[in-house]
Amino acid sequence: MKNDDVLDLLIKELQGDLPVVSRPYLALAEKVGLTEDEVIDIINRWQTEGLMRRLGAVVRHNRLGFASNALVAWKVDASECDRVGNSLAASSRVSHCYWRQTPADWPYNIFSMIHARTRPELASIIEELAAQVGINEYKTITSMRELKKTSVHYR
Amino acid sequence: MDSIDRRLLNILQQGIPLVSCPFLEIADSLGISEEEVMTRISHLKQDGIIRRLGGVFDSPAMGMKSTLCAMTVPPERIKEVAGRVNAFTEVTHNYLRDDKFNMWFTVTASSAQALETILNKIMSDTGVKVTSMPVLQRYKIKVVFDLDEE
Structure with a gap:
């Protein structure tokens, strides 16, 4: 389990705009100090637990x-x-x-x-x-x- | 916006795949290249159609408490009162509406106590009564707009 500071940092990043690059989760991971796999696993878990409703486009x-x-x-x-x-x-x-x-x-x-x-x-x-x-x-x-x-x- | 943009928007609203190269996966399903997916996304952002690509967290699941508030604001005070209400970062939406309650806003705070403190502060800052209407039951929260539907 990752410490709360890193998770808070990831939440903060995910409330912003996901970089539109080939490997966006890797870019996020490097920003917050995790691996790409860890970022994907954590987002998966948050969705399963209902903490995150979705990860996607917010449209006008x-x-x-x-x-x-x-x-x-x-x-x-x-x-x-x-x-x-x-x-x-x-x-x-x-x-x-x-x-x-x-x-x-x-x-x-x-x-x-x-x-x-x-x-x-x-x-x-x-x-x-x-x-x-x-x-x-x-x-x-x-x-x-x-x-x-x-x-x-x-x- | 062409038909590929519309299909792309439907996919992006449903969810970005949780794989190493998500835009490549989307590109394959649309029969276009990864670069084209990324270019189209950039254009949809520039055109203001996509507000952002990111996580949509569930406030109650995150332990947040929120409510919908209504106020009856004298017309000549709307700008001033809106300024005071909107000064709180916990106020996420505020709409002027044509009803006896003419200002409707949502407040999301870190706890029930924090929420109550903010509502009291808004009342003392503005001198206007705040009527809070907390959720008893959620039936739907959907922010996906299906673009194929006619």
Whole structure:
């Protein structure tokens, strides 16, 4: 087992940008003081343990034509949350779906992030999803402006 | 972007192979050379389509605590309040939205206590109530966009 400092260093590097070279894991390994095989093994283990969801490209969805997005919050009885949450999650246009603890003045507790190419397409996807889950009370919260977007800093 | 770029993006989003020469492996599956894969990746980055190539860590699995917060900010104070909220590195996303809650942001901190400290600090810095909506159940976290889908 490698000491925590080296692992922290590797986490820090992996939160950045992987070098686009023939042997990127070797480049990483040299930077943090491990071997190429060790880097590959550690990343493998982190993925198996669920610490790392994936190692890949993080894309800007608006540049891919998904220019119209909304956070839709649905008002769902606690007993129905799993059914509705899983049903929304099955849609390829839903990227995130969570059940959140909400205050009394905001009873919209299932949050789903929905992506579409155009405004009309977004509206029709939301209508289809509403019919699919059988929920009529929901709030479409469109984003007017992105004030900040960064990654989480783990170390 | 041509069809090879789209296939490449799908592969890169799913995961970079954990082998010594991952771009060569991708190149073989696309029937192009390793150099071409690397050149195409560089272009996709320059064009702003790829934000970065790297690890996506799972905050809860890493022991982090996070929440979605909502605020009702008077329109004339939006810039000032956004500045104060965004000053925290633990604030990862902040969006202005057209609702009675008009500012929505996510906070991810190293512990439940650290999270609470930040929320209290934001409230005292801005004088605006912060409504926290922590996750009870996750149904989906997906950041892969399938480009073949129509």
